[in-house]
Amino acid sequence: MPPDERRNRRKGSERQRRLGVVRAPSPRRVTRPPPMHRLRTSLEDPVRQFQASLLLLLAVMVSGTLGYHWIERLGWLDSAYMTVITVATVGFGEVRPLTPAGRVFTMGLILVGVGTGAWAATRAVEVMLGQTLWLSVQRRRMRQSLAGLRDHYVICGHGRLGTRIERDLRARGEPFVVIDWEEAIEETFLAENIPHVIGDATQDEVLRTAGVERARGLVSALDSDASNVLAVLSARGLNPELLIVARANSESSEPKLRRAGADRVVTPDAIGGHRLALALLRPAVHDLFNEIFSFGVQIAIDVGQITIEPQSPFAGQTVAGCDLRRVRNVSILAVREPGGGFVLNPDAERVVAPGETLIVIGPAEAVYELEAMYSGD
Structure with a gap:
């Protein structure tokens, strides 16, 4: 990294702290998310849901066996048998007539057991017969690959600009991760083997998942300037040494993005207008620029x-x-x-x-x- 860029980033971080814009943490400090958040994120995985349903069903079976053993004084085998036929609703007769307490327990076991069994069966069918298993395996592999990335680039937004940035980085052989909130595009990412995170790029946890604390640079190419400002603020707070480039949809947003922590700000409309004027006034110069900056299959x-x-x-x-x-x-x-x-x-x-x-x-x-x-x- 050139010395002048180090000085500019250090000055930018100090200026943000004085303005109260960013409370800069230690450069490489990693904050673990709350346990409930980790549990909720884990249960979003269909395979995890199937595993959880099997564990809950097993808990119901154990509870039913213990209940019959304590309430009806049945042996362990008879208690397990009563639990299985009750949860499965197969309609076989009881081992012996039940007491009133046993009947009440059986009614509760039916309500809980049938619901749990239906949930487990639904999860099993979804995992085994649909795309869920493939997606789950691919997601797990993706998370493992993201955890090992270092000195990569993070692209916030998979729109027209984001797609072009991805193509340019891929052409140069640079590692990168794409963050986009649209879940429908995930299958495309997986099919094309594009490292990605599905989520809101303005959220700290999503940026951590993309490895922003270990990244070399980040480009925020979201649709709105407000979102870009939030993404830049969050990224700068997580990694004060990060090189950040931001998209500005209007020239009036450029100073805001710089105050938020962006090292470079690009306004596509301004650049596009300049290129149009260049093509009109100096077509040969425009053609040279087009040859240099237009990435195709062969560069x-x-x-x-x-x-x-x-x-x-x-x-x-x-x-x-x-x-x-x-x-x-x-x-x-x-x-x-x-x-x-x-x-x-x-x-x-x-x-x-x-x-x-x-x-x-x-x-x-x-x-x-x-x-x-x-x-x-």
């Missing part, structure tokens, strides 16, 4: 960045001495200085210093290899 040209760490082989070299154009067929477009300023088309004799960032352009594969080899975290 020909791309722009990348290489952060110069003290141990980097480029530190202390001149722009010409880096020799990227001859060795990698990659050209240096600009150098970003630690203070945030840019030096466009740098002179060949300019010395590259640690903490600076090289902005390069060239064949996509060559750019990705350079980023993987030399970019520091």
Whole structure:
């Protein structure tokens, strides 16, 4: 991570605490959800529901056996037999005539036992004959894979922008997780093997499930600016070091998102309008941008960045001495200085210093290899 970004994030966190916007916890502190919340979340799984119904049915059978043994003084086998025929409602006769207390107990056992048995049977049919078992197994595998993710990206929103972001990250081979509240899309996620969490991206628990505390970056591309502000606030509170990019549907929302903790704010309408004007006034420049920034199946040209760490082989070299154009067929477009300023088309004799960032352009594969080899975290 460049030193200027570290300073900006630290200043942003301190500014949010002074304004009372975010109460920043320890950077990697993990808060476990309440036990009742964990139980409720677990029981949303149909397989868990089936297991719970079997446990409840077993409890009913044990209670019925003990009841007949204590109330009617029956032997253990006869007590179990009476419990089974009562819960199953098969209509077999009693082992012996029941006392009034035994009849009252039997009526209660029928009401509880029949309901429990019907619930267990329904869950069993749903799990075994429908898509429930497959979905449950896939969800469990997904949760296990999410628990092992580190240094990934979190995408809040699977709309048009979110889908494009997913495609770009997949093309670059970057790990990511998608958060979306629409349950109907879950089967599509599972079929396409897209790491995901179904839930509200403004909620802390949903962000924790997506591993935001271990993530490298987050993009909030939700439909409303209010939701994006809440998502940014929640993510910044959970991970003060997180790189956050937010979508702004209107330019008036940009300062609010920055105050909430976003490092970068993008307004799609403004960018779209600029691209339309560029296509009208400078069509050749527009076509070049379209070639660079339009990801398809085959990516020909791309722009990348290489952060110069003290141990980097480029530190202390001149722009010409880096020799990227001859060795990698990659050209240096600009150098970003630690203070945030840019030096466009740098002179060949300019010395590259640690903490600076090289902005390069060239064949996509060559750019990705350079980023993987030399970019520091």
